[in-house]
Amino acid sequence: MAGGYLRLLQRFPKGYSLAFAYGSGVFKQVGHKNTKDNMIDLILAVRDPVEWHKTNLALNPKHYSSLRFGGPHFIASVQENWGAKIYFNTLIPTHEGMIKYGVISHTSLITDLLDWDTLYVAGRLHKPVLMLYRASEDDELHSALKINLYAAIHTALLLLPESFSEDQLYLALAGLSYTV
Numbered sequence: 001m002a003g004g005y006l007r008l009l010q011r012f013p014k015g016y017s018l019a020f021a022y023g024s025g026v027f028k029q030v031g032h033k034n035t036k037d038n039m040i041d042l043i044l045a046v047r048d049p050v051e052w053h054k055t056n057l058a059l060n061p062k063h064y065s066s067l068r069f070g071g072p073h074f075i076a077s078v079q080e081n082w083g084a085k086i087y088f089n090t091l092i093p094t095h096e097g098m099i100k101y102g103v104i105s106h107t108s109l110i111t112d113l114l115d116w117d118t119l120y121v122a123g124r125l126h127k128p129v130l131m132l133y134r135a136s137e138d139d140e141l142h143s144a145l146k147i148n149l150y151a152a153i154h155t156a157l158l159l160l161p162e163s164f165s166e167d168q169l170y171l172a173l174a175g176l177s178y179t180v
Contacts, residue, residue, distance in 0.1 A: 004096045005132050008042065011094070013055035017106045017141055018045040019133040025097060026130050040094075042101040042132075043086070043121060045109040045141075049076035052103065053087075063089040063101075080105060084120035085112070106141070113144035116151070123177020126152045152176055 005021045025038035046052040054072035061068060067075055079087035085108040090100040104112075104121055112122045125148055135141060156172035164172075 005040070005042075005130060008040070008094060008096055008099065009132055011060065012044065012101075013052055013059065015048060015052050015055075016044040016046050016133065017135040017138055018109065018131075019043070020125075020129040020131050022124060022127065022129045025099075027128050037097070039091075040097050040099045042099060043104065043124065044101060045104050045106050045121075047106050049079055049087075049103065049105045053079075056103075060089075060092075063092050065089075076105075079103060080108065084118040086120060110140060110144050113148040116148075119177045122148050125149070126173050126176055 005026070008021075009019055019042065021040060021042050023039065023041040025040035050072050053075045057064065057068055057072060057075075064075070067078060070078075075087060079085060084104075086102040086104040088100055088102045092099045092101070102121075108117075109121055111117045112120065113125070116122050125145065134145075152173055155176055156169060159172050160168060
C-alpha cells in the first residue's frame with residue numbers, strides 16, 4: 001500500500017524528519033467508491049525550510065504558485081509567519097494521482113504537537129494517517145508525537161459523558177481540532 005506513496009517522497013528533497021499521507025485519497029471513506037480519483041494529501045516536516053524550498057524549487061518549480069518568484073527565503077518566511085506555519089503546494093499531477101503537500105518546519109511541528117499552538121498538524125495527527133517516514137533517531141519527535149496523542153485522548157475523555165461508545169470517542173478525537 002505504501003509503495004506508491006513512498007515513490008511520491010522520492011520526488012522531494014531529503015531533509016524531512018516526518019512525512020505522512022492522509023485524507024480520502026489515502027483511506028477509503030464512506031460515500032467514496034474509488035480513492036484513485038481523490039487527491040492525495042501529504043505533510044512533510046523539514047529541518048531547514050529555506051534550504052528545503054531552495055532545493056525543491058530547483059527540482060519542482062511548477063509545484064509553486066507565483067510565490068516562487070520571491071525565492072526560498074520568502075516562501076519560508078510566509079510558511080513560518082502566516083497561519084498554521086505550513087506552506088501548501090496544491091493540485092500537483094503525478095503518476096500516483098493528484099497531490100497536495102504541506103511543508104512545516106520541524107520546530108513548528110514540535111511546538112504544535114506539544115502546545116497545540118495552531119492544532120493544524122497536531123489535530124491532523126489525531127485522525128488516521130499513513131506514516132511514510134519518521135526519523136528513527138529523533139527522540140524529541142517521537143516523544144512529541146506520543147504526548148500529542150495522549151493529550152488528545154485525555155481531552156476527548158474530559159469532553160465525553162461518563163458512559164460513551166467507541167464511535168463517540170473517535171468522533172470526539174476527530175473533532176478536537178475543529179472545536180479547541
